[in-house]
Structures are given as structure tokens and as C-alpha cells.
Amino acid sequence: MDVGHWLEGLGQSNPVALAAIRVVLLVLPILVLVPGLIWLERRLLSWMQDRIGPNRTGTVTFPSNFPLKFLAGKKVRTFGLLQPIADGVKLFLKEDVTPSAIDKLVYFLAPFLALFPAFALGATLPWASTGFMPFTSIPGPYSLLTPVANVEIGILYVLAISSLGAYGLVLAGYASNNKYSLMGGIRASAQLISYELGMGVSLACVALATGSLKMPDMVMQQEAALWGVAEHIQNWFVFTPWGLVSAIVFLICLVAETNRAPFDLPEAENELIAGYHTEYSSMKFAVFFMGEYAAMFLLSGVFAAVFLGGYNLVPVRWEHLADTYPAMAGFYGAMAKLNYWLGPLWFLGKCAGGVAFFIWLRATLPRLRYDQLMSLGWKTLLPLAVANFIVVALYIVFTSLYGPAGGWGAWGGATLVLVLLYLNIAAATRKGPLASPPRRIALVDGTEAPASLREREQVKT
């Protein structure tokens, strides 16, 4: 039986059931993949750090007298894939130590509030093509399955739900009644709200250029010709100048929003024990990590959909190629079909690639200081995103006034003016040399440190 027709019939006779199918298709992969992501992180990190990592769990050695002859005496390896499952079972069965000095209601609510937004985040995220099937003008079955709800406010929903994520962390810190937890919780929420601004404005740039807040529309616009010129290549937003700026801002904000290294100050273990989840044990402790990984995965999906062409494997317009070169139409047509029907797979691949990028960052970059974190978010990313927003708006106005040349002229001019403006503001607000004299070092016996040592210690201004 044809799946597409069956879904269409179901949508008419029982929309709730169709909605339920969509929800399951979104939530189930996350539930299944989060342990896989934890395995990926541990293996990848250990590979980058020249360690082995978890590689034993699930390896079975069959005895030499095993009834199945081809298995006897053999080792079956699973590369440690069962490790996160074993960890999960362990965590569920562990004692749930509840400290006595806590605010009990808030203490139990906090992990819930950390996990809930992570799962609810993906409602407007398309994981497969919502457009026509290749070489037809019939909407394919995917358009009935994804996104969960194709509402007008699309990307605003993602921002609104991810802004609710701050509660889980700050409440965990508060409820634990532990000084380190509270410090971690407050740091976490201050960090989240600081980077939410840059995230919102960078997405606003894309929405402005697309003219829609719907994420499926954004992906479809990326299937147009590159810069309106190169007809065989898709116009992924990361290839456009404004899109690149937005993508960089969004990516940095993404890392900060998910509390990942180098922005993992809320759980900086060398100063705050484990930050906001110090007092949590067993599965409640793991729930924070599940939330973190699910958010990481879904926000990577948002990044892929908004900047990296969503469910398209490579930025090539196969259908257009097939139309232009009839001699190769067979091959290009097959590629177009492959691109369409395996769309979910490409999308998953991009999400996993995003997570791998997060892990790579963690293995590479040292943690930021708190003042660096704040100044990066407020003084660099936010002005950059707003400048980008102004540039995109000017580009659109001047394109409709004077055509493409006017648009690009306005783009260049506005970029120049804004860069000069920013440099001027930066120069005007730069701090002069430190008001206080350079630090002196007293040696243990009370005498002054020798001049050579003092010079090395002087603060460079």
C-alpha cells in the first residue's frame, strides 16, 4: 500500500493520529541517539587525546565448544557501543541520594525543566524535504511527516523554547543549597541569556533575507541558484557573505547555549566541583546530560536547516543539471532521487557532524574566563549580528530600488561604514593603561623582588 496516500487519508480522517506519528518520529530518534552521542563523544575525545576510550562493553567471546560452529572461539566486538546502555541501566538503579538541606519541590523540578525544552525544541524543524518529489509537482510523503507543525512563527518557537532552558540550570543551582551549585546555576543562566541575544539576532538576519520565519521555507530558499548566478549550485546561506557572518555568530552562540566547552563555565570542575548538578545523583544527574546532548543534537539540526541546506547532501541542483544536460539526465536524475528519498539520512548526518564539531571544540579549546565570556557575547557577537542585520536590510531595499548592483553596492558600503563605526567605538571605549601601578612581588622574607622579575610581571597595557 502506498504510504503517501495512507498518510494523506489519515490526515483527513484523524489528524490527531497523524500528529502523533510526527511526534513519535521526532522524539524516538532523539531518545535512541542520545546514548549513541555519548558514546561518540567518549570515543572521539579519547581518539583525539590519544587514549582508547570505552571499547569493551558488549564484546562477547564465544567458548570453543559453542554449538554454532562458525561462532565458536570467536570474539564479537561492538566497539563499546553498549557502554552508554550499561551506564543508563546503572544510573537508573543507583541510589538517588537526596541531600537534606534542599528545597525538595524545586530540586525535583529542575532536571525536568532541563530536559523538557530539549525535547520540545524540534517542533518546527524539517528533517526531510517538504517540497515536491523530484521531477514531479506532487508533494512527497515527507511533507506530511515533517515538521511536527509547520506554523508561521517557525524559528521563533525554537528561540522561545530554548530560552526556557535557563530555568533548569538556575533552579538546580538554587535548590541544591550548595554554594558551588548556586554559583554554577547563576553563571549558567547569565551565560544563556547573554548568548540568546546574539542567537536571536543572527537568526533574524536569515529570516529577513528569507522573508519567512518558517524553517521549511528557509531550506527551500537555499535550493535556489547560488547568488542568483551559479545555476547548478544551491544557495546555501553559509556561502553568502551575510549568511557566513550569521552562521559564525549562531554557531558560537550555539556552543554557549548548550554549555559546552569552551563555554562550560557553569560546570567548571576545577573551581565549582560539578557546578549546578553537584548535588544530583543517579538518573537525575544524567537527565542534565541528556538535556544537553538532545539540545546539542537538535540545535545542530537547526544550524543545518538554516545555514547548511538542511536535508540536501551536497549543494548541487541535480534536477536543474538533469534539465540542462539531457545526455547525463539518467545519472543526475538518480542523484536527485537519492538526495530526496534519503533526505532524513543526510539530515541526521549533518546533525551528527555538528555534534562531532562540538566534541572537537571540547578537545581543542581551553575554557574561557568569565569576563571574556561576557565581553565576547555582548561586545562582539551582538554588535556583529546587529550590523549584519542592518546590512541585510539595506541590501534588500537597494536591490528593489536599483537592482542587484545597487544591492551589492549598498552591501559593501554599509559593511565599510559599520566596520569603521565599530572600530571607532572600540577605540573610544578602550581602557587606557591601568590606573594602579604594576603589581609588586614580595618574596617570602619580606624583601622586594629583583627588578628583572618585576618587569616580567608587569601588565602589558
Added chain:
Amino acid sequence: MLGRGIFQAVFGEFLPILLLMLVAAVVAGAMVTLSWVLGPKKDTPYKSSTYECGVTPVGNAIERFPIKFYLVAILFVLFDIEVVFLWSWITVFKGATIQYQVFSGVAVGIYLVLWIIGDAYVIKVGALEWDEEPQVAPEKLLPTPVEAPTIAAGSHS
């Protein structure tokens, strides 16, 4: 009317989102409660005391916090609202007529200039500087020469 379609009728295209939120709430709730139900419970005073690196906790953890955090939060609210105003503009701007584009473009331009002034002011006065200069003169930070402690023989305290 009170059949299956009731919530479909009220929530329309938002029904799947409502459903997703319910599922998310159930999954998250199950995760939190299951371990509490499944795990053993052997509570001892030491185990349930606050863990602060083994040091006995002093006083209450909830103490007054630097006002910087409050300032960050209130600036976030203000800047967030500034962006919120623009979302509706974003959806119309691209496909609108030239008249609308120019007129609303000027309006938003003025708006954004005020935004930049606000942001520049925040940066200028150093409202988001976290490394404040020490209030104490550096001379006072120098440790005074420590004399060797004199320990009276036989006294243990």
C-alpha cells in the same frame, strides 16, 4: 462536539506542538521519577549532607549575589524586547512594496540607531566589565613580613 476532534478544533495547526510538549513532559517526568522509584534508599546523615569538597558547609548557600548578574538580566530583557519588535517586520519586509520598504526601513533605521546608542552606552560605561580594578591600593595587598610563630612548649590547642 466533545469527540476526538475537540482539541483539533481549538488548537488547529498547533495541536502537534501541544502533543509534542505532552510527550516531552512525560519523557522528562519519567526519567526524573524512575530512578527515584527504582534505586535503593539508604540514607545516612553524612550521605545527605551538602557536598562542598568534604568541608563542612558554613552557613546558608543562598547569599547576596553581585549586582552584575542582575544588570546582565535586565539588559537582556531590554535588548530582547528590542529584537521582539523586529520579528513582525522581518516577515513582511522582503516581499513588500518599495514604498513600504523605504518607509518602514527608515523607521527601523531610526530604531536601530537608538539601539546602537544604547549598546555603545552600555559598553562605554563599562557596565559589563567583570574584571573591576581593585578598590584597595596595591601597597596594601603586599603581605606584611611574617614573623616566625612562637610556640610555647607544651601547649596544644
Added chain:
Amino acid sequence: MTANQVAFLLVGGLAALGATGVVACGEKPVRSALCLVLNFFLLGVLYFMLGAELLGIIQVMVYAGAIMVLFLFVVMVLALQSQEAPRHKERRWPLAIVGAIALAATVASVIVTFDPSPFSQPVGDGYGKPQAIGAYLFTEYALPFEVASVLLLVGIVGSVLLARRNA
């Protein structure tokens, strides 16, 4: 009862419950704030049910996502604890009852004299969508929009001045 009424009673009732919780948890400010978050969130759902989707999502984003974080910060910055909160030992029941009756009478008078006819007409096609708001806010209501930006600028300057150590 129509489906609308059932859903409204459900969501509205929960929202009212949340609002009650704000007062009932008066001795634990963080729980109060949490009840307010629930209340704001459900208000957003109510906006959605009215078809005002942009307003609904902004309600969730700004009130539940931003302003309540600020509230929580205030609670934490001031270290409001139950022992510090002012406690009214004497119960002012008579005053409370009079107040409740007055409020109920006001609400009832509005309900009785309410003329639903303008609200029973179907709304326009793009009602509540961001496009409809964008079309009006930046043309007909451009001046209030600019005034709002001045207001926000004043807010920024004011909050920075208030929070400075040696202003």
C-alpha cells in the same frame, strides 16, 4: 459546552491555579516565581487559542523566558529567604472577604453587561500572524514604535545607572 469552552476552562483554570500559587507560596519566593512562569506560559497558550500566534510566542519568549529569569535573579541577588520575608501574623480575614466580594462583583458586572456580538464574528484571514502585525506596526503605528525604542533606551540607561557602584 463547546470544545472552545472546555479547552478554555482547562487552560484558563490551570493558569488561575498558577496565579493562586504565586500568592500561596509567598514564603518561598522561588516557588512563587515558578508559579508565575507557569501562569505566563499558559497565558501564551491562551493567546494561541485566540489565534494570536505572534503575541503568544512573544508572551512565552519575553515573559516566561526573559522577565521571569530576571525575577529569579532578583530573588537570588537579594537572597530572599522565608525568614526575611515579612510575615503577617494577624489574619485580616474581614478585609480579605470584603476585597474578594468587591472583585467578584466587578468581574460579574462585566460578564453580565458583556456584549459578545463584535467578538462572535470570524476574524480576518491573516489575523494574529506576524505578517498582519508587521504591515500595521511599521506604517500606521510607526510613531508609537519609535517612542517604544526611546523608552527602551531610557530603560537601558536607567538600569545601568541604578546598578552602578559609584554613580
